[in-house]
Amino acid sequence: MIPLALIESGEKVEIIDFVKKGKSLFNHLRDIGIFAGKIVEVVSNQGHGPLLLRIDEARIAIGRGMAMKIMVRRLQ
Amino acid sequence: MKEIKVAVAGNPNSGKSTLINAIAGTNLQVGNWPGVTVEKKTATIKFDDLTINLVDLPGTYSLSPYTQEEIIARDFLVKEKPDLIIDVVDSTNLERNLYLTIQLLELDIPVVIALNIYDEAKKKGYEIDIEKLEQLLGVKAIPTVATKKEGIKELLQVLKDFASGINPIVPKKFNYGDVEESLKIVETALKINDPGLLNRYPSRWLVLKLLENDELVLKETGLKGDEKFLKQAVSHFLKSHDEDMESIIADIRYGIAHGVTRDVLKKREKKHIDFTEKIDRIVLNRYLGIPIFLIAMWFVFKLAFDFSAPFSDWLDSVISGPVTKWTTVLLNAAKSPEWFVSLVTEGIIAGVGAVLVFIPVIAVMMFIITLLEGSGYMARVAFIMDRLMHSIGLHGKSFIPLILGFGCNVPSIYATRVLETERDRKLTAMLVPLMSCGARLPVYAIFIGAFFAKNAPTVLWSLYVLGIFMAILLGLVLKKTLFKGFAPVFIMELPPYRVPLFRDLMIHTWQKLRHFVIKAGTYIFAVSVIMWFMLNTPYGVEKENSALGRVGKTISPVFEPLGFGTWEASSSLVAGLIAKEVVVSTMAQIYGTDNGQKDNSEGKEGTKGFLEDLKNVAISFFNAVVDAFQNLLAGFGIKSLQVEEEEEMTTLKSKLQEIFTPLNAYAFLVFVLLYWPCVVVGIAMRQEFGSWKLYGQTILIHSIIAWLVAFLIYQGGRFLGF
Numbered sequence: 001m002i003p004l005a006l007i008e009s010g011e012k013v014e015i016i017d018f019v020k021k022g023k024s025l026f027n028h029l030r031d032i033g034i035f036a037g038k039i040v041e042v043v044s045n046q047g048h049g050p051l052l053l054r055i056d057e058a059r060i061a062i063g064r065g066m067a068m069k070i071m072v073r074r075l076q
Numbered sequence: 077m078k079e080i081k082v083a084v085a086g087n088p089n090s091g092k093s094t095l096i097n098a099i100a101g102t103n104l105q106v107g108n109w110p111g112v113t114v115e116k117k118t119a120t121i122k123f124d125d126l127t128i129n130l131v132d133l134p135g136t137y138s139l140s141p142y143t144q145e146e147i148i149a150r151d152f153l154v155k156e157k158p159d160l161i162i163d164v165v166d167s168t169n170l171e172r173n174l175y176l177t178i179q180l181l182e183l184d185i186p187v188v189i190a191l192n193i194y195d196e197a198k199k200k201g202y203e204i205d206i207e208k209l210e211q212l213l214g215v216k217a218i219p220t221v222a223t224k225k226e227g228i229k230e231l232l233q234v235l236k237d238f239a240s241g242i243n244p245i246v247p248k249k250f251n252y253g254d255v256e257e258s259l260k261i262v263e264t265a266l267k268i269n270d271p272g273l274l275n276r277y278p279s280r281w282l283v284l285k286l287l288e289n290d291e292l293v294l295k296e297t298g299l300k301g302d303e304k305f306l307k308q309a310v311s312h313f314l315k316s317h318d319e320d321m322e323s324i325i326a327d328i329r330y331g332i333a334h335g336v337t338r339d340v341l342k343k344r345e346k347k348h349i350d351f352t353e354k355i356d357r358i359v360l361n362r363y364l365g366i367p368i369f370l371i372a373m374w375f376v377f378k379l380a381f382d383f384s385a386p387f388s389d390w391l392d393s394v395i396s397g398p399v400t401k402w403t404t405v406l407l408n409a410a411k412s413p414e415w416f417v418s419l420v421t422e423g424i425i426a427g428v429g430a431v432l433v434f435i436p437v438i439a440v441m442m443f444i445i446t447l448l449e450g451s452g453y454m455a456r457v458a459f460i461m462d463r464l465m466h467s468i469g470l471h472g473k474s475f476i477p478l479i480l481g482f483g484c485n486v487p488s489i490y491a492t493r494v495l496e497t498e499r500d501r502k503l504t505a506m507l508v509p510l511m512s513c514g515a516r517l518p519v520y521a522i523f524i525g526a527f528f529a530k531n532a533p534t535v536l537w538s539l540y541v542l543g544i545f546m547a548i549l550l551g552l553v554l555k556k557t558l559f560k561g562f563a564p565v566f567i568m569e570l571p572p573y574r575v576p577l578f579r580d581l582m583i584h585t586w587q588k589l590r591h592f593v594i595k596a597g598t599y600i601f602a603v604s605v606i607m608w609f610m611l612n613t614p615y616g617v618e619k620e621n622s623a624l625g626r627v628g629k630t631i632s633p634v635f636e637p638l639g640f641g642t643w644e645a646s647s648s649l650v651a652g653l654i655a656k657e658v659v660v661s662t663m664a665q666i667y668g669t670d671n672g673q674k675d676n677s678e679g680k681e682g683t684k685g686f687l688e689d690l691k692n693v694a695i696s697f698f699n700a701v702v703d704a705f706q707n708l709l710a711g712f713g714i715k716s717l718q719v720e721e722e723e724e725m726t727t728l729k730s731k732l733q734e735i736f737t738p739l740n741a742y743a744f745l746v747f748v749l750l751y752w753p754c755v756v757v758g759i760a761m762r763q764e765f766g767s768w769k770l771y772g773q774t775i776l777i778h779s780i781i782a783w784l785v786a787f788l789i790y791q792g793g794r795f796l797g798f
Binding site for chain 2: 024025027028029030031032033035037043044046047048049050052055056057058059060061062063064065066
């Protein structure tokens with residue numbers, strides 16, 4: 001498992017778990033499509049600033065701090 | 077005559093607002109949901125003999141109670157019990173959108189799905205089996221293309237058939253697997269303990285929410301959440317899973333959405349070029365992103381200022397010219413007392429006029445904001461600026477209102493709507509007044525002209541930079557004090573780039589503008605009357621002995637340590653509450669440079685007739701239009717932002733040179749930059765946040781900052797021997 005924030009552009013990952021589940025935030029993430037078991041693609045990770053993800057057909061920007069708290073697994 | 081109540085729900089970016097515009101057109105009414113700043117759109121439309129009362133719910137991804145929008149949407153659905161829900165679904169993104177649909181079906185209200193953006197889905201090679209979708213969900217589904225008004229009639233026909241009973245819609249009750257047993261336990265317990273509850277709410281929804289331990293529902297029903305039957309209902313889950321009930325139920329909903337999508341959607345792989353992705357690769361690029369944004373911003377300012385300036389000037393000349401003149405003539409003809417004529421012309425017309433002059437700027441600004449939002453670029457700006465904004469306790473989205481503040485702070489306050497949380501909105505609104513707005517320019521212009529003519533650009537630049545610097549500083553302090561807590565979390569969907577419809581842009585601009593004109597008009601009217609009385613009671617005395625003069629005199633010691641403790645300066649600053657450029661006009665009045673002028677102009681214009689004036693108004697409007705377009709095309713540099721010397725101000729300028737020194741003049745400018753924001757900003761804040769409290773806090777904090785900084789500059793300067 002590795003934090004989402006460390007995944008490079010173009011990689012696909014499966015969401016595994018969340019560090020420190022703040023309930024409200026965690027639920028908001030789930031409603032926007034980020035939950036355990038979901039497969040997402042990192043469209044852009046420039047090393048600083050927010051990440052851009054593709055979830056299904058939607059483009060979701062997510063702050064780096066948040067992305068550090070989402071644990072994922074690389075898909076090959 | 078039949079009448080039905082219809083709620084329109086859907087995800088953000090599903091094209092919901094365009095669909096509403098297409099259905100309701102000019103019947104659309106915009107207000108706020110009670111007690112909150114979320115926009116509420118309603119419309120009553122007729123389709124044959126059917127009256128449809130539409131209520132547009134805020135765009136949400138879900139009905140869980142975590143954002144204001146979600147709470148509003150579900151409260152309406154649960155309490156107002158609409159007869160039917162139109163669920164606007166983005167056809168290119170079926171699975172995500174169906175997650176909300178599944179939750180709507182739990183409410184046991186008939187659902188009609190508008191499969192919107194259907195043309196793009198087809199272009200992408202998607203095939204949706206509509207009949208099967210209807211069957212699986214227990215809904216009616218109509219393909220729509222809101223931007224081209226396609227499918228609207230069919231949609232309304234479905235509503236009509238439903239209302240007349242031809243076409244009953246029975247929402248499907250999905251089997252939630254393992255959870256069903258728990259649902260039954262709760263339902264049975266409720267039937268025994270409190271059967272009234274099951275009638276008051278949609279029963280299945282209520283039971284689900286109780287299982288999820290939904291705080292708001294628990295509060296409303298008076299249950300505590302640790303009742304025996306609730307614990308019993310979930311006990312076998314919590315033993316076998318390590319997740320909470322909410323996640324388990326959410327997983328089931330996602331599962332259903334996934335399953336339905338798999339059954340109805342065929343993706344025929346078509347090679348299509350994803351424009352959005354290509355543009356994003358450039359626009360969000362780590363090196364190009366910010367330069368592109370700066371160029372875009374430059375165009376925004378150029379448009380907002382240069383395009384609107386001729387119209388502002390025209391309004392100004394019409395109001396101070398013919399309108400004032402002919403009102404005076406009329407009032408005199410009606411034998412009105414002298415003081416009343418003065419109240420109407422110098423008080424009301426001049427005061428309200430000072431604000432009306434801003435309408436062109438605000439209109440153009442609003443239009444551009446709407447354009448940038450509608451095209452999808454605004455979301456990208458938030459993305460680019462996120463990192464920078466984090467340092468002052470905000471996230472990327474707050475950047476947009478702040479940058480707009482350089483034009484005029486008022487639309488900035490309205491633009492804070494793009495932020496999700498009340499905290500972010502308020503913190504941003506509090507920083508906005510530190511962005512040096514256009515109304516402060518006339519004050520800078522006259523002082524810089526009088527004292528710093530040689531270094532004009534540098535001095536002007538220093539004021540803008542000081543404002544930004546103070547905003548960062550204040551942000552840092554407020555983050556740790558008044559707005560403690562929550563680290564802002566940045567999550568937002570970047571919608572695909574779309575060309576917004578001109579019709580939609582105009583509708584949205586007009587709605588925002590009308591709001592401003594009506595509300596601001598009434599408040600400004602009152603404030604103008606008050607200010608006139610302040611400056612003219614007792615009537616006929618010297619300005620120094622008027623109420624305003626006395627207020628100025630009383631508070632002038634406060635400004636003594638800043639180097640400008642005269643009653644004239646203090647009175648002007650007080651008057652600046654109306655709008656900051658009023659500081660200059662009040663000074664002009666106080667130093668008595670206007671009397672001679674007024675006699676001159678009256679003598680000059682008195683010879684013209686009414687029709688001639690009317691003709692001139694029309695001609696000057698035509699010239700304004702020409703100027704506006706010329707400004708738009710004319711070279712680089714923002715024309716109206718240049719420090720201009722106005723002829724009539726030379727008298728005031730030489731007067732100022734007698735009274736001020738360069739040092740206290742600069743301290744004065746810094747004070748004008750930072751002190752209380754004008755009352756129009758206050759009105760906007762009240763409208764957006766529901767009370768005067770935030771404006772009060774802002775006045776207090778900003779005045780203290782202004783005093784401290786001006787004090788440091790003046791005393792520091794004296795110490796250094798300036």
